[in-house]
Amino acid sequence: MNEAKGTFTVKNRLGLHARAASKLVQLASSFPCEVVLSHGGQAANAKSVMGVLLLCGSKGTELQVEASGDCAEEAVERIGELINDRFGEPE
Amino acid sequence: MTDGRQESSPPPPTERRPAITLEGIAGSPGLAVGRAVVVDTRRPGVARHRVAKHRVDEEMVRFDEAVQLAAKGLHDVASNVRTSSIRAELSILEAYIMMVQDPSLRDDVERHVRIDRQCAEWAVDTALHEMAEHLRAGIDPYLAERSHDFEFVGDRIIRALTGRQRALSLPELGEPSILIAHDLSPAETAGLSKKTVLAMVTEVGTRTSHTAILSRALELPAVVGVRDILSTVANGDLVFVDALRGRVTLNPSAEMLERGEARVERYAAVGRKLRESRDRPAVTRCGVPISLKANIELPSEAGIALELGAQGVGLYRTEFLYVNRDEPPGEDGQYAIYKRVLETITPLPVTLRTFDIGGDKFVSAFQAPPEMNPALGLRAVRLALARPELFLAQLRAMVRASAHGPLSIMIPMISSVRELRSVRALVEQAIREVDEAGHAHAEHVPLGIMVEVPSAAVMAEELAREAEFMSIGTNDLVQYSLAVDRSSRELAYIASPFDPAILRLIRGVVTAAQRHQRPVAVCGAMASDPLASTLLVGMGLRELSMEASAIPAVKEAIRRVNLANAEAVAAEAMQQLAADEAEKVVADAFAPLLADVLDAEFSAA
Numbered sequence: 001m002n003e004a005k006g007t008f009t010v011k012n013r014l015g016l017h018a019r020a021a022s023k024l025v026q027l028a029s030s031f032p033c034e035v036v037l038s039h040g041g042q043a044a045n046a047k048s049v050m051g052v053l054l055l056c057g058s059k060g061t062e063l064q065v066e067a068s069g070d071c072a073e074e075a076v077e078r079i080g081e082l083i084n085d086r087f088g089e090p091e
Numbered sequence: 092m093t094d095g096r097q098e099s100s101p102p103p104p105t106e107r108r109p110a111i112t113l114e115g116i117a118g119s120p121g122l123a124v125g126r127a128v129v130v131d132t133r134r135p136g137v138a139r140h141r142v143a144k145h146r147v148d149e150e151m152v153r154f155d156e157a158v159q160l161a162a163k164g165l166h167d168v169a170s171n172v173r174t175s176s177i178r179a180e181l182s183i184l185e186a187y188i189m190m191v192q193d194p195s196l197r198d199d200v201e202r203h204v205r206i207d208r209q210c211a212e213w214a215v216d217t218a219l220h221e222m223a224e225h226l227r228a229g230i231d232p233y234l235a236e237r238s239h240d241f242e243f244v245g246d247r248i249i250r251a252l253t254g255r256q257r258a259l260s261l262p263e264l265g266e267p268s269i270l271i272a273h274d275l276s277p278a279e280t281a282g283l284s285k286k287t288v289l290a291m292v293t294e295v296g297t298r299t300s301h302t303a304i305l306s307r308a309l310e311l312p313a314v315v316g317v318r319d320i321l322s323t324v325a326n327g328d329l330v331f332v333d334a335l336r337g338r339v340t341l342n343p344s345a346e347m348l349e350r351g352e353a354r355v356e357r358y359a360a361v362g363r364k365l366r367e368s369r370d371r372p373a374v375t376r377c378g379v380p381i382s383l384k385a386n387i388e389l390p391s392e393a394g395i396a397l398e399l400g401a402q403g404v405g406l407y408r409t410e411f412l413y414v415n416r417d418e419p420p421g422e423d424g425q426y427a428i429y430k431r432v433l434e435t436i437t438p439l440p441v442t443l444r445t446f447d448i449g450g451d452k453f454v455s456a457f458q459a460p461p462e463m464n465p466a467l468g469l470r471a472v473r474l475a476l477a478r479p480e481l482f483l484a485q486l487r488a489m490v491r492a493s494a495h496g497p498l499s500i501m502i503p504m505i506s507s508v509r510e511l512r513s514v515r516a517l518v519e520q521a522i523r524e525v526d527e528a529g530h531a532h533a534e535h536v537p538l539g540i541m542v543e544v545p546s547a548a549v550m551a552e553e554l555a556r557e558a559e560f561m562s563i564g565t566n567d568l569v570q571y572s573l574a575v576d577r578s579s580r581e582l583a584y585i586a587s588p589f590d591p592a593i594l595r596l597i598r599g600v601v602t603a604a605q606r607h608q609r610p611v612a613v614c615g616a617m618a619s620d621p622l623a624s625t626l627l628v629g630m631g632l633r634e635l636s637m638e639a640s641a642i643p644a645v646k647e648a649i650r651r652v653n654l655a656n657a658e659a660v661a662a663e664a665m666q667q668l669a670a671d672e673a674e675k676v677v678a679d680a681f682a683p684l685l686a687d688v689l690d691a692e693f694s695a696a
């Protein structure tokens with residue numbers, strides 16, 4: 001089983017708010033592997049908007065991304081890019 | 092839920108109930124008379140019963156079907172909203188659709204059904220309640236606000252489960268009615284139809300809330316922010332909604348009703364005529380083109396302005412970017428917003444005005460000491476020159492946005508040639524910095540000024556040599572020239588743009604601009620008044636910028652007037668020695684011709 005993980009810091013001002021969470025979930029859902037986000041002892045299915053919102057990831061949060069299954073490495077890489085790109089938000 | 096109440100026929104209004112007028116905010120213009128339907132937007136009562144062990148699978152099938160129904164209902168709402176100007180508001184509907192089908196939600200619901208044997212309704216309620224509590228307990232106020240979204244999503248699924256799977260949580264409206272609610276979500280508003288809803292009234296909301304913006308896009312009259320109306324109104328009450336003035340009258344007297352109905356009829360007739368005029372060119376009767384542009388403040392207003400026939404944006408106010416925030420907006424953030432406006436309006440032109448606020452309203456980090464008289468204090472270009480790093484960030488964002496369409500930069504409150512020169516040096520610096528950073532921009536970005544300080548009007552000749560265009564801000568010009576506070580009610584009678592001194596200043600600016608072949612416009616409230624606009628055209632103005640909603644009426648007025656007539660009337664008006672006399676000259680000449688356009692309905696809209 002392929003496994004991959006990475007840690008990324010949330011940089012956008014509003015954090016993991018509804019629109020950012022939707023983007024992340026849409027991206028995660030495009031991969032066949034399972035993806036789990038976690039921080040501060042809480043974990044969430046990265047394919048669930050509500051789960052991601054409930055992580056309350058504000059600006060500065062260190063988010064761990066773990067994937068297992070097909071395309072795990074690519075999934076972690078692409079999700080990391082999205083977070084580093086501030087979810088495409090200007091600030 | 093109040094379904095039982097709504098099904099019973101409305102009680103006949105008793106003659107004796109006194110008329111009550113409640114004040115609110117005009118959220119979306121229009122007038123309507125009809126019966127009230129009070130909508131309880133609180134969540135419906137939730138069935139709570141235990142399911143037998145052998146029915147657990149069935150219960151999950153019910154849940155899955157309800158999710159499909161709820162998602163379909165939201166899809167239907169989204170596809171009903173086709174107006175391009177509210178696409179941004181649709182993203183929230185898309186998020187709701189994802190949330191309704193959320194796998195974590197399903198896991199939680201399944202746990203409550205299988206282990207706790209809760210029926211599906213109860214399980215959904217429990218799961219969403221836990222999630223909403225979790226968000227509310229967090230420290231992030233923005234996320235805490237999202238708990239409402241969770242409740243809305245739960246509501247959609249529970250309604251689908253109980254067979255109330257209409258597209259909306261609103262009652263069936265038998266006859267066209269006035270909808271009255273504490274609040275309506277964007278999804279609920281987007282699902283309203285003009286066929287069944289005459290107007291809507293809510294207790295909360297502002298002119299810029301999603302609900303108000305959506306109702307304007309749907310052309311549904313709306314009065315928002317009417318406090319405590321739910322404690323006063325009952326189902327079936329007769330209601331007159333004046334969404335031009337932001338007023339709601341309950342149980343109007345027979346006489347009020349007659350007047351109201353006549354206004355509704357007139358408003359509808361003139362509205363039809365004006366809508367037809369939307370696509371007609373803005374030319375005088377003799378064929379001279381007059382450019383009518385929009386003053387806007389929010390990016391989402393750009394699309395609405397185009398739909399109302401604006402020939403560009405003559406004034407884009409950037410103040411909203413600065414107020415109510417902890418730190419000033421960055422260059423990249425501003426650039427993204429300007430780019431969006433440019434892309435909506437292009438190929439028509441956009442004039443961006445640099446921030447026009449005082450230190451008192453500014454972000455906390457830059458708060459200046461309080462001033463005795465902020466209107467005469469450190470504000471607009473003065474503040475910009477005092478904080479060049481802040482101003483440069485805005486200028487760089489504007490310069491970069493010029494890559495996406497015709498853009499000009501306008502400086503507010505210029506009072507001297509020296510100020511304009513200081514600004515020009517900073518604009519040139521901003522262009523160099525944008526080049527150094529490797530960003531694209533237009534070859535030339537015109538730099539113009541607002542003429543609103545009397546000294547600038549007096550020095551119009553010299554300023555016109557160096558400013559590439561001028562726009563007269565009549566509101567501040569009146570306040571500063573006549574020394575009348577804009578907010579003073581007692582002195583409002585003095586503060587008229589028809590004052591001979593004001594007309595003379597405007598005329599001087601127009602003459603100076605013409606001599607130097609500079610475009611000149613008026614962008615104050617005067618431009619949005621159909622009668623005053625004929626005077627401005629007669630005085631030589633060929634460009635007017637106004638609230639987008641005023642464009643159809645002003646265009647209609649201009650189309651009915653001959654330039655030679657307008658010039659003769661303007662010349663006579665300018666010889667008068669008092670504001671009311673000048674106004675009378677214009678009114679005597681043109682009011683009969685414009686009677687329907689000048690109707691109170693439009694001056695208020």
